[in-house]
Amino acid sequence: MEEMELVYKRPESLTPAHTHYCPGCTHGIIHRLIAEVLDELGVRERTIGIAPVGCSVLAYYYFNVDMAEAAHGRAPAMATGLKRVSPDKVVFTYQGDGDLAAIGTAEIIQAASRGELFTTIFVNNAVYGMTGGQMAPTTLPGQRTTSSPAGREVETAGWPIKVAELIAVLPGTAYVTRQAVLDIPTIRRAKKAIKLAFQTQLAGLGFSMVEIISTCPTNWHMDPKEALEWAKEHMLAYYPLGDTKVSDGVRALM
Amino acid sequence: MAKELIEGNVAIAEAAIRAGLEAFYGYPITPQTEILEHLSWRMPQEGRVFLQAESEIASINMVYGAACAGVRVMTSSSSPGISLMQEGFSYIACSEVPAVVINVMRGGPGLGNVQPSQGDYFQAVKMAGHGDFHMIALAPASVQEAIDLVVLAFDLADRYRTIAMVVADGAIGQMMEPAELPPMRPVRRPEERPTWALTGAKGRKPNIITSLYLSAETLERVNLALQAKLRRIAAQETRWKEYRTEDAELLLVAFGTVGRICQTVVREARALGMRVGLLRPITLWPFPSTRLAALASRGRGILVVEMNAGQMVEDVRLAVEGCCPVQSYGRMGGVIPLPDEILPELKNM
Ligand SMILES: Cc1ncc(C[n+]2csc(CCOP(=O)(O)OP(=O)(O)O)c2C)c(N)n1
Numbered sequence: 001m002e003e004m005e006l007v008y009k010r011p012e013s014l015t016p017a018h019t020h021y022c023p024g025c026t027h028g029i030i031h032r033l034i035a036e037v038l039d040e041l042g043v044r045e046r047t048i049g050i051a052p053v054g055c056s057v058l059a060y061y062y063f064n065v066d067m068a069e070a071a072h073g074r075a076p077a078m079a080t081g082l083k084r085v086s087p088d089k090v091v092f093t094y095q096g097d098g099d100l101a102a103i104g105t106a107e108i109i110q111a112a113s114r115g116e117l118f119t120t121i122f123v124n125n126a127v128y129g130m131t132g133g134q135m136a137p138t139t140l141p142g143q144r145t146t147s148s149p150a151g152r153e154v155e156t157a158g159w160p161i162k163v164a165e166l167i168a169v170l171p172g173t174a175y176v177t178r179q180a181v182l183d184i185p186t187i188r189r190a191k192k193a194i195k196l197a198f199q200t201q202l203a204g205l206g207f208s209m210v211e212i213i214s215t216c217p218t219n220w221h222m223d224p225k226e227a228l229e230w231a232k233e234h235m236l237a238y239y240p241l242g243d244t245k246v247s248d249g250v251r252a253l254m
Numbered sequence: 255m256a257k258e259l260i261e262g263n264v265a266i267a268e269a270a271i272r273a274g275l276e277a278f279y280g281y282p283i284t285p286q287t288e289i290l291e292h293l294s295w296r297m298p299q300e301g302r303v304f305l306q307a308e309s310e311i312a313s314i315n316m317v318y319g320a321a322c323a324g325v326r327v328m329t330s331s332s333s334p335g336i337s338l339m340q341e342g343f344s345y346i347a348c349s350e351v352p353a354v355v356i357n358v359m360r361g362g363p364g365l366g367n368v369q370p371s372q373g374d375y376f377q378a379v380k381m382a383g384h385g386d387f388h389m390i391a392l393a394p395a396s397v398q399e400a401i402d403l404v405v406l407a408f409d410l411a412d413r414y415r416t417i418a419m420v421v422a423d424g425a426i427g428q429m430m431e432p433a434e435l436p437p438m439r440p441v442r443r444p445e446e447r448p449t450w451a452l453t454g455a456k457g458r459k460p461n462i463i464t465s466l467y468l469s470a471e472t473l474e475r476v477n478l479a480l481q482a483k484l485r486r487i488a489a490q491e492t493r494w495k496e497y498r499t500e501d502a503e504l505l506l507v508a509f510g511t512v513g514r515i516c517q518t519v520v521r522e523a524r525a526l527g528m529r530v531g532l533l534r535p536i537t538l539w540p541f542p543s544t545r546l547a548a549l550a551s552r553g554r555g556i557l558v559v560e561m562n563a564g565q566m567v568e569d570v571r572l573a574v575e576g577c578c579p580v581q582s583y584g585r586m587g588g589v590i591p592l593p594d595e596i597l598p599e600l601k602n603m
């Protein structure tokens with residue numbers, strides 16, 4: 001038999017568990033990218049993750065690392081408490097837009113501002129996925145959700161928050177970027193950004209965050225492909241991709 | 255170590271350091287801010303972690319994070335700040351990680367005032383947060399006892415992987431008294447952190463700390479285990495002090511500062527020939543119900559004195575199950591009940 005080379009396998013930083021995510025949901029892709037990065041950096045055995053409240057609440061079953069489950073929005077406070085007593089560990093939070101940009105706004109801004117040495121992966125899918133598709137702080141103007149049935153009216157509901165831009169102005173941040181996982185090129189760039197964010201943490205340069213434009217086909221009432229197209233057309237128009245903060249130290253890593 | 259004159263709040267902070275406190279996260283609020291201020295310079299001096307959080311919500315979740323890492327961790331606050339921590343208490347209780355919380359109670363409800371109060375009794379013993387759980391609640395009546403109970407709180411929190419709260423009224427926090435601090439215990443070395451802690455999955459399966467159990471049967475099993483642990487705590491850790499109860503036909507029940515005042519009342523009443531005794535609960539949860547029931551069965555009545563509208567009196571009534579009359583005398587808003595007003599209440603019984 002011809003010798004075959006194994007070119008693709010499950011990263012060691014993912015468990016073999018089947019995820020509970022809906023078909024076509026991009027949470028799974030993001031999990032895989034993080035796991036590949038942890039493998040490549042050789043830090044799996046000293047990584048501690050904090051899962052949020054949201055669709056990724058069970059992320060601790062999927063990452064093959066030590067993990068805790070935070071209260072809704074409080075992952076950055078938990079990560080702060082944990083990292084301060086475990087400075088040799090690699091700590092990350094994984095948070096949705098309701099978790100990070102609504103109920104947990106104070107915690108993320110303060111942690112970023114203190115320059116906490118952990119990494120936040122922020123999944124922006126423009127809705128509250130877990131509770132059935134209500135309006136999120138990131139829901140686009142005019143976007144219909146179960147709690148904005150006529151479409152988000154900015155006059156009453158306010159404007160969607162641009163988190164990557166908001167966090168970037170804080171002096172404690174070292175690396176802040178907005179990426180997407182909507183096709184092969186964006187996925188490749190997202191992985192590079194996640195890696196740089198973890199390298200920023202390892203080098204002790206300051207707070208690092210990767211916002212990732214994601215899809216929620218179920219609550220957008222679209223098939224997965226349609227959802228990817230909708231995100232490209234509408235979300236990327238409001239949420240431009242790219243780095244919003246690269247400190248000098250981080251630039252030297254690039 | 256010799257006795258020194260020391261303020262209650264400073265004593266609490268220093269006792270925590272001596273007990274091996276590795277990290278403190280907190281937010282300023284009167285009348286406990288001296289705890290935070292003292293730790294802000296003493297913790298770095300000892301090479302340990304101090305961080306002023308952005309809120310009490312953040313404080314308790316930082317405590318939760320550090321507790322998951324298996325270190326001795328504490329926060330302190332006063333009544334309104336404790337209300338903000340309740341979600342966190344519930345998560346910590348369900349996840350079974352050890353944490354110590356100090357509540358130097360002030361007058362409420364609302365913003366209330368910064369005078370001493372015992373208005374958070376219900377909160378400490380009955381409604382610490384959502385779901386079925388209790389915290390161990392320890393109530394000191396002197397600066398020395400505050401020191402001793404802080405050390406005990408860390409030991410109990412570790413032993414039972416639970417939250418232990420030291421519930422002090424503002425008078426204890428602000429008072430200066432001679433007291434003796436315990437010897438310094440070093441912080442746990444990294445390799446001494448417990449096996450359940452999040453330390454990185456090196457050469458072992460990942461550790462997971464969660465309070466989420468999606469199936470009803472599983473969550474019920476978790477609850478049953480939690481309840482069994484609480485029963486163990488109640489059986490082994492109930493603490494109280496008695497004064498002149500041997501022949502008492504009237505019993506005073508009071509905790510914290512009021513317990514101390516009632517000791518004076520007992521002396522004054524005895525001088526008048528009344529057979530009065532005092533039971534002072536040290537653990538508010540678990541409550542010394544069994545002992546109270548025994549004392550009640552041979553007495554003529556119980557007077558419960560508190561700096562609130564009458565909260566602990568409900569637990570006293572539950573404990574004695576109607577076998578003698580139970581009356582309540584409470585002052586609110588930061589007013590401290592004095593022997594001169596308590597004695598007539600006793601005489602009327
Ligand atoms: C204190 C509190 N409030 C509300 C909830 C209910 N809740 C659970 S998940 C969620 C929204 C999560 O949305 P998001 O963070 O956008 O993540 P997604 O599910 O979209 O991945 C809400 C409101 C909760 N669990 N706790």
Ligand code: SF4
Pocket residue numbers: 020021022024025026027055125129130215216217218219
């Ligand atoms: S509800 Fe949306 S975000 Fe949640 S798993 Fe399904 S597709 Fe993903």
